[in-house]
Amino acid sequence: MSGVKLEEVFKVGGVPTHTFVEPVEYNQLIVALRTPGRGIVVEGPSGIGKTTALMRAIDKLCIKEDVINLSGRRTQDIDLIKELPNMGDVGIVLIDDFHRLDNKIKQDIADHLKLLADEESTGSKIIVLGINQAGQTLIKFAQDLNNRLEVISFEKNPDEKVRELLNKGQDALKININIIDDIVSESNGSFYIAQMLASQICIDANILESSQEIQSVEVSFEFSRGKVFDRLSRSFKDCATAFCQGTRVRPEGRAPYLHLLYWLAQSDDWTVSIKHILRQHPEHRGSIIQVAEKGYLASLINTNPEISSVLHYDSVSQLLTVEDPQFMYYIKNLSWNKFAKDIGFDSIGFTTPYDFALSFAGEDREIAKMLFDKFEERETHVFYDKNEQHRILAQDVEDYLRPIYQSDAEFVVVLLSLSYPKKIWCKFESDNFKQRFKEKSVIPIWFDEVQPGLFDETTRVGGISFVRSINIENQLDSIVDLCCKKLQEFRNERN
Structure with missing residues (x-):
């Protein structure tokens, strides 16, 4: 009789089963789902666990059958999202990837959320799921939404939550991993990164499923971490290069796209604000304004499917955000000076404080x-x-x-x-x-x-x-x- 499979435990896709951990925000999510009419915005970095928490909360309340799942990424769903304000009672509607919708649709959904809240509707409830500051973006479209929305902001998970996830995985596979502390530290609050690293470590230790006896996993963290980075480099180097070079390489220029990605890699919440960058790095003000305010940044992302799958730029809030936790891990671990030279920016050096x-x-x-x-x-x-x-x-x-x-x-x-x-x-x-x-x-x-x-x-x-x-x-x-x-x-x- 075979045991529990590794890919069923440390999952790198889909909703976790064996390793689900209730995030700090979980109880707030439960109460918000039970409140009639009041719209919900669930926001936070990708890979932090917000989608998993939402789906598990929906299952716990036994309302899964009542939920219509729509996505701002799916072309066929966008027409339906546009029609929501005109459809009357529709039950519970979950709009994932809300940040990808155009501003006109966001405006209409904001107005509809306000109306549902004022009427205390029991027939319709809208849940918006998006990346950082999705709630603030909505409020920009409807200034008086502030007290009519339940905005639940997911932040990076504390170490004890990441450790709880890993311990659940160890129990399911009947293993003891010798480098749990390293995984916790390297995950930097991301459940997804913890799952990804733990999966690679088990593969390197030939642990593919659970066994009858508890097994000790003795591997080098640097070895497994290096394999993860090498794999991600093969997947993302071309994408990162395309973004940093922009429409064409200008070796004599200030390399605004390269610097934007570098600053993004340094951020804790996977987001950089153009407004903050202009204050913090005045020496780059001209080049950053050139690409951000003239639409070049948005165009570069939106016209390249590979880039748009990992990065998002909101021109209203002027936030540049990573959408893929694997891409974030890749850029955080890049040797930036070497990378800059490899892609044609010989004169650019990233000095440290x-x-x-x-x-x-x-x-x-x-x-x-x-x-x-x-x-x-x-x-x-x-x-x-x-x-x-x-x-x-x-x-x-x-x-x-x-x-x-x-x-x-x-x-x-x-x-x-x-x-x-x-x-x-x-x-x-x-x-x-x-x-x-x-x-x-x-x-x-x-x-x-x-x-x-x-x-x-x-x-x-x-x-x-x-x-x-x-x-x-x-x-x-x-x-x-x-x-x-x-x-x-x-x-x-x-x-």
Whole structure:
């Protein structure tokens, strides 16, 4: 008798069964579905679990047979969506991919939603499902819809929810995966990415279905992660290239499309606002206005089916959004400077806010501070937490630090003392920079009290030894000198 199949557990298409996890927004969704007449907008990044949650909530309330499913992607559905305001009582209508409808249809649906809410209709209910700020787009068309809609915004899932999904998958397949923490960290709140990575890891471990006995899955996360990226690269590199090059490559220009995709890759919510970009990057103001406000950006996306399948631009809200979680994972893990050169932009370099970021245990703060001061004397820009307390104040510390260790520093200098693996924040930082070992962007400093094998991952790359009993000043001078030479060599190669 065969067991439960891998593709039935860690699903990369369709509604999950074994691994369904109620998102934080689930109860709000249930109540909204039970409220007569009141329209619902479910918005949020693709891959976050909003469609799955909605379908499971509909099943739970036993109203699936009453729901008419329409999509802004299906040509045959668009005519029916246009007619909804004239059709009287139609029951529950779900409009998926609402953001893809043209503005006239959006305006008519907004007016209809207002009417249904005012009449407290029990015969019709419209559910709009779309990407980020679908609710705000509707309100732009009908300003007084604000209090007549239930807008449920799905955000990236907390780590404990992603871990719950993975644990359900492990139980269904009767396995123990050795790198669950890595999958949780890499998923960045996306249920879809967690399913995709877990599926590849099981394939690499020859786990294709459940067995009678619990099996241990012992694989290298970097190996499986690399296979996922290679597969996605084959699928999406041409699409990303076509978008970044626009109608034709202008090597001497400011590469606005390339920069837009780069900024999109850095975003946490898979969306960039043109208005915010113009404020944050005034040096690109002319080129961005040229492509966004003159319609070139919308035209590039809308006339290329491959691009429009993964990107969407809303000219009303001026939001550029990723629609495919696999594409988002691909661009987040691109080596952007290499990619820019590969597609013809030899003069474009993506500079980082920091030259170096220090990672260390609190017990070694005195040495870290001395190292920071010496880096500063060499006129390099270094992230050192105590020097940035005023910027961290009132912010989510994890959200602030994550991009610094992932990509905002050219190199991470990590002080590997005996205390390092015992600290929670060191674990958080190392989780976010460990993928950069393959990029040759992590410089380990091994303290002499550390036993061989404690930091096995770091021994695969070149590092520097530090002996506490020898003159510290001289050693730090030598470390800074070597790091600065490495930085200069890197810049020369990039340019």
